[in-house]
Amino acid sequence: MPRANDPRAARVFNSSRPPQGDISPATQFIRCQMIHAGGAAAKLQAAGGVRSLAFDASTPLQLSSGEALSPLNIAFETYGALNAERSNAVLVCHSLTGDQFVASPNPITGKPAWWPRIVGPGRPIDTNRFFVICSNALGGSMGTTGPGSLAPDGQPYSLRLPAVTMADAVRAQAMLVEALGIESLFLVIGPGMGGMQALNWASAYPKRVFACVTVAAAAKQSAQNIALAELGRQAIMADPDWRNGAYLQHGVRPTKGGSVARTAAQLAGLSAQDVRTRFEGARTKERFAFNADNANDTLRPQGAGFVDRFDANSYLYLSRAMDGFDLAADFGGRLANAFQGGATRHGVFSFSSDWRYPPDDGREIARALAAAGAEASFLEITSARGHDAYMDHEPAFEAALTGFIDSAATARGLALNGGGA
Amino acid sequence: MPRANDPRAARVFNSSRPPQGDISPATQFIRCQMIHAGGAAAKLQAAGGVRSLAFDASTPLQLSSGEALSPLNIAFETYGALNAERSNAVLVCHSLTGDQFVASPNPITGKPAWWPRIVGPGRPIDTNRFFVICSNALGGSMGTTGPGSLAPDGQPYSLRLPAVTMADAVRAQAMLVEALGIESLFLVIGPGMGGMQALNWASAYPKRVFACVTVAAAAKQSAQNIALAELGRQAIMADPDWRNGAYLQHGVRPTKGGSVARTAAQLAGLSAQDVRTRFEGARTKERFAFNADNANDTLRPQGAGFVDRFDANSYLYLSRAMDGFDLAADFGGRLANAFQGGATRHGVFSFSSDWRYPPDDGREIARALAAAGAEASFLEITSARGHDAYMDHEPAFEAALTGFIDSAATARGLALNGGGA
Numbered sequence: 001m002p003r004a005n006d007p008r009a010a011r012v013f014n015s016s017r018p019p020q021g022d023i024s025p026a027t028q029f030i031r032c033q034m035i036h037a038g039g040a041a042a043k044l045q046a047a048g049g050v051r052s053l054a055f056d057a058s059t060p061l062q063l064s065s066g067e068a069l070s071p072l073n074i075a076f077e078t079y080g081a082l083n084a085e086r087s088n089a090v091l092v093c094h095s096l097t098g099d100q101f102v103a104s105p106n107p108i109t110g111k112p113a114w115w116p117r118i119v120g121p122g123r124p125i126d127t128n129r130f131f132v133i134c135s136n137a138l139g140g141s142m143g144t145t146g147p148g149s150l151a152p153d154g155q156p157y158s159l160r161l162p163a164v165t166m167a168d169a170v171r172a173q174a175m176l177v178e179a180l181g182i183e184s185l186f187l188v189i190g191p192g193m194g195g196m197q198a199l200n201w202a203s204a205y206p207k208r209v210f211a212c213v214t215v216a217a218a219a220k221q222s223a224q225n226i227a228l229a230e231l232g233r234q235a236i237m238a239d240p241d242w243r244n245g246a247y248l249q250h251g252v253r254p255t256k257g258g259s260v261a262r263t264a265a266q267l268a269g270l271s272a273q274d275v276r277t278r279f280e281g282a283r284t285k286e287r288f289a290f291n292a293d294n295a296n297d298t299l300r301p302q303g304a305g306f307v308d309r310f311d312a313n314s315y316l317y318l319s320r321a322m323d324g325f326d327l328a329a330d331f332g333g334r335l336a337n338a339f340q341g342g343a344t345r346h347g348v349f350s351f352s353s354d355w356r357y358p359p360d361d362g363r364e365i366a367r368a369l370a371a372a373g374a375e376a377s378f379l380e381i382t383s384a385r386g387h388d389a390y391m392d393h394e395p396a397f398e399a400a401l402t403g404f405i406d407s408a409a410t411a412r413g414l415a416l417n418g419g420g421a
Numbered sequence: 422m423p424r425a426n427d428p429r430a431a432r433v434f435n436s437s438r439p440p441q442g443d444i445s446p447a448t449q450f451i452r453c454q455m456i457h458a459g460g461a462a463a464k465l466q467a468a469g470g471v472r473s474l475a476f477d478a479s480t481p482l483q484l485s486s487g488e489a490l491s492p493l494n495i496a497f498e499t500y501g502a503l504n505a506e507r508s509n510a511v512l513v514c515h516s517l518t519g520d521q522f523v524a525s526p527n528p529i530t531g532k533p534a535w536w537p538r539i540v541g542p543g544r545p546i547d548t549n550r551f552f553v554i555c556s557n558a559l560g561g562s563m564g565t566t567g568p569g570s571l572a573p574d575g576q577p578y579s580l581r582l583p584a585v586t587m588a589d590a591v592r593a594q595a596m597l598v599e600a601l602g603i604e605s606l607f608l609v610i611g612p613g614m615g616g617m618q619a620l621n622w623a624s625a626y627p628k629r630v631f632a633c634v635t636v637a638a639a640a641k642q643s644a645q646n647i648a649l650a651e652l653g654r655q656a657i658m659a660d661p662d663w664r665n666g667a668y669l670q671h672g673v674r675p676t677k678g679g680s681v682a683r684t685a686a687q688l689a690g691l692s693a694q695d696v697r698t699r700f701e702g703a704r705t706k707e708r709f710a711f712n713a714d715n716a717n718d719t720l721r722p723q724g725a726g727f728v729d730r731f732d733a734n735s736y737l738y739l740s741r742a743m744d745g746f747d748l749a750a751d752f753g754g755r756l757a758n759a760f761q762g763g764a765t766r767h768g769v770f771s772f773s774s775d776w777r778y779p780p781d782d783g784r785e786i787a788r789a790l791a792a793a794g795a796e797a798s799f800l801e802i803t804s805a806r807g808h809d810a811y812m813d814h815e816p817a818f819e820a821a822l823t824g825f826i827d828s829a830a831t832a833r834g835l836a837l838n839g840g841g842a
Contacts, residue, residue: 223693223776224645226700231652231685238656238677256659260681264652272644279647279744323700355644 042179049107050075050143053179061138061145061172064165071152074176075143076135079103079119080127082182088414089182090125091173092134093190093197096318097265097310099142102134103127108142115191115391117398124402129414130186135176137193138169139318141311145172148248148311159245164317166193166325170200174208186412187405189213191390192357193318196221196325199338199365203327206342211408213347213401216354216390218361219335219368220326225356228268229319232261236312245313258312261319271353271386328368335368345411346376347404349397351389377404463600470528471496471564474600482559482593485586492573495597496564497556500524500540501548503603509835510603511546512594513555514611514618517739518686518731520563523555524548529563536612536812538819545823550835551607556597558614559590560739562732566593569669569732580666585738587614587746591621595629607833608826610634612811613778614739617642617746620759620786624748627763632829634768634822637775637811639782640756640789641747646777649689650740653682657733666734679733682740692774692807749789756789766832767797768825770818772810798825 042053052075055061060070077100082089092102092115103119105112119125119132136144139161147161177185188201188209195217202212236242239257243250267275331337339346346369350362359380366378381397383389390397463474473496476482481491498521503510513523513536524540526533540546540553557565560582568582598606609622609630616638623633657663660678664671688696752758760767767790771783780801787799802818804810811818 221697223688223691223696224649226696227649227685227688228645228652230688230700231649231656231681234681234684235652235656235659235678238660238681240661257656260652260655260659263655264648267644267648267651270644275644275647276642276744276747279651279741320700323697326697 042175045073052076052143053176055175055179059175061168061175063162063168065163067162069145069162071145072172072175073143073145073149074135074138074172075140076100076133076176077102077104078134079132080130082131082180083414086182087184087186087412088130089177089180089185090130090132090187090189091177091185091201092119092125092132093173093188093194093201094134094137095190095192095194096315096322097262098194099140100134100136101142103132106142117391117393118401124398124405125187125189129409133177133180133182135173137197137318138172139164139314139321141314146311147245147313147317156246156248158248158313161313161317163320165321166196166200167204167330169321170197170204173197173201174205177208184208184210186414187211187213187408189215190217191215192217192387193322195357196322196327199327200325202342202344202346203331203338206339206344209342209344210412211345211347211405213349213404214362214365215349216351216357216362216387217365218357219328219338219365221323222356222361225268226323228264229323232264233316233319235260236316239312242312245316247312254312258310258315261312261315262310268356269386269388271384272355273353273384274386275355335364336371339369339372339374342372342374344374345408346374347401348376348378349390349401350378350380351383351385351387351394351397352380353384354387354389356387463596466494473497473564474597476596476600480596482589482596484583484589486584488583490566490583492566493593493596494564494566494570495556495559495593496561497521497554497597498523498525499555500553501551503552503601504835507603508605508607508833509551510598510601510606511551511553511608511610512598512606512622513540513546513553514594514609514615514622515555515558516611516613516615517736517743518683519615520561521555521557522563524553527563538812538814539822545819545826546608546610550830554598554601554603556594558618558739559593560585560735560742562735567732568666568734568738577667577669579669579734582734582738584741586742587617587621588625588751590742591618591625594618594622595626598629605629605631607835608632608634608829610636611638612636613638613808614743616778617743617748620748621746623763623765623767624752624759627760627765630763630765631833632766632768632826634770634825635783635786636770637772637778637783637808638786639778640749640759640786642744643777643782646689647744649685649777650744653685654737654740656681657737660733663733666737668733675733679731679736682733682736683731689777690807690809692805693776694774694805695807696776756785757792760790760793760795763793763795765795766829767795768822769797769799770811770822771799771801772804772806772808772815772818773801774805775808775810777808 041059042055045052045054052073055072057070060068061072062068098114099106101113102115103113121128136142138144139146141148147157149157151157185208188198190198195214198212198214199219202209236254236257239254241247241252242254247253327338328335348362348366350359362378366376369376379400381394383394385392462480463476466473466475473494476493478491481489482493483489519535520527522534523536524534542549557563559565560567562569568578570578572578609619611619616635619633619635620640623630657675657678660675662668662673663675668674748759749756769783769787771780783799787797790797800821802815804815806813
């Protein structure tokens with residue numbers, strides 16, 4: 001892996017080839033990097049607007065289960081430019097139902113960027129200043145190896161894909177980041193499942209993470225989140241079109257079960273008050289319509305879109321990976337031990353009305369960080385928008401996040417507008 | 422309705438007919454009561470071991486929705502004997518998945534009594550001392566009018582049954598209690614959904630409830646409980662065998678969807694730690710088995726039994742009724758107003774590891790009662806058993822409940838062993 005003072009790295013970055021066709025400067029950089037890295041271990045691919053790095057059999061992904069996954073594909077997007085020192089890279093980890101298109105439309109689904117208020121020119125994670133990477137999570141369905149990917153035998157993995165964990169997903173991201181020639185990330189950040197990954201990054205690779213921001217997340221999945229996810233999984237598996245996981249081979253999709261799983265994700269995003277409002281029909285004079293097609297008008301249309309764009313088996317794998325997340329359990333049951341000795345500075349953000357990852361979860365992380373002697377700040381944002389507040393217009397969140405990032409950037413010697421130290 | 426000083430009532434109770442065949446003394450009492458009450462409004466029925474009172478068109482149940490439900494059937498069990506003063510009656514309200522067989526086996530399913538530790542000879546609710554009534558909730562599936570009952574047109578109601586609320590269920594119970602000639606209940610008690618009904622009783626009929634005990638319940642259904650129930654409902658409605666609710670007419674049952682709903686109820690009963698333990702597979706080296714038949718071995722067998730004995734449409738109706746429960750909302754948003762001026766004494770019990778109805782929910786009730794000037798005691802029982810701790814061997818709970826009941830009985834002038842004041 002090239003280091004910041006590695007002449008190869010500088011040569012790559014200073015490559016002044018003009019853009020070729022639709023190849024963005026970032027893609028160009030990656031391509032150069034691949035050449036300089038030898039080109040053997042990972043190959044840049046692009047199909048249907050989805051870019052990925054394909055790692056061949058020489059670099060399998062070692063899974064927590066003890067199995068090795070190979071070949072491995074990691075789909076990702078980048079925004080902005082890496083500076084000469086390679087010190088301005090930001091890794092954004094997406095939520096359970098998110099993808100790598102954090103700041104640009106998803107070319108497959110046509111859905112807009114999922115975090116445009118946070119990532120983009122002039123935004124808290126300013127793409128004029130930072131080189132932003134966002135990869136589709138391991139087990140996902142947007143180009144990274146998951147249950148819908150083809151196994152070496154040419155058939156979809158489906159349930160033959162080994163179990164994956166949050167730590168495995170982070171290890172895959174680390175392979176991507178390393179292949180991109182980035183030794184140390186300035187920032188790892190993510191909401192929900194992405195926040196779990198960010199915490200795992202800081203714990204597993206303390207020297208490779210300068211700053212870490214956890215948004216609306218927890219160091220351990222709660223019983224209620226597990227219960228909701230389990231119901232979504234069971235609904236998928238109860239759908240006759242699930243076909244014991246082999247629906248792709250049968251040319252069908254468990255859309256009804258997938259729609260229930262989507263409801264789990266959607267209810268998760270609402271505030272408690274909004275959940276209640278949606279179902280208070282029983283207290284009004286209206287008779288409820290118990291109808292699979294219209295019982296829940298405001299949720300279902302999105303549900304239909306969801307099942308088209310999100311693979312049901314990916315939901316099974318990723319939600320199980322989240323259920324198994326318990327960072328303290330890997331450190332003798334004491335969360336502080338997960339961060340002991342690390343120099344990463346942490347920002348922990350929770351939203352007051354988030355009942356899935358309530359502020360107490362954020363406080364627990366902050367307390368553990370303090371106990372580990374880490375530099376950490378915790379902020380509970382007052383919001384009526386529930387978990388999904390992280391995607392909404394929340395000026396207090398944006399201002400606080402900008403403050404945290406600017407302060408960290410100064411500490412890292414990053415000038416206010418791009419460039420190196 | 423006979424009053425305690427009504428000579429008719431005394432005559433009924435003192436009836437010394439010998440038991441006839443399988444007619445228990447309680448049934449005998451009820452039969453006599455029916456005769457004395459005129460026998461026109463309600464008729465005692467028995468079929469397959471399930472007893473019920475059938476109210477004819479002259480006494481419809483007025484629903485919160487504004488509709489009237491008639492004819493109305495209320496299935497119930499009784500244990501112990503009513504004293505001459507009719508002052509020792511206890512109404513037990515069952516939970517979402519419970520039934521009227523609180524202290525005796527269910528003759529339909531063969532399942533044992535659901536609360537034998539609390540109700541029975543020598544138990545906290547001593548059937549040697551109290552006359553215990555437990556009725557199947559309105560909208561249920563064990564003999565009380567519900568979506569599986571036949572409508573006046575001879576076909577099952579299915580979704581044609583009007584929406585029901587917790588207040589409606591309590592109003593139906595009040596009709597039963599009145600028909601039994603009981604003007605004032607010594608105690609109304611219930612866990613979960615039953616606790617909601619007990620609170621509703623104390624609020625709606627303060628003069629008819631001497632004491633009220635709320636166990637592992639809340640004055641308002643929480644967002645997480647609503648979300649879990651909604652997933653169960655959607656899974657039922659997504660099952661092709663649900664047939665838009667008309668499965669009975671088609672001779673099928675939505676067993677797969679019902680099994681998901683049952684999982685919702687089962688996970689609800691576990692402690693957070695137990696939920697986590699069940700799904701921590703992702704952190705172990707085991708590969709998970711994503712299989713609709715064995716993914717969740719320890720839960721599924723019960724799930725199969727559940728769908729046999731619990732009507733899917735009843736789950737839709739009752740869970741929606743719970744979702745809509747918000748006692749404060751009917752009193753200007755201030756829970757204390759629901760109890761203002763009432764003389765009922767309250768016991769509120771919560772279990773430390775109950776994440777569905779956490780102790781904070783109990784505390785909220787207790788605070789409101791205190792604000793209303795009611796006599797109320799709140800106890801958080803330390804237990805690792807989650808919501809279902811109320812059915813387990815919890816000596817602290819049993820001792821505290823016994824203490825509360827004995828104290829209330831003394832205040833009501835009930836001697837320690839049966840009899841009147």
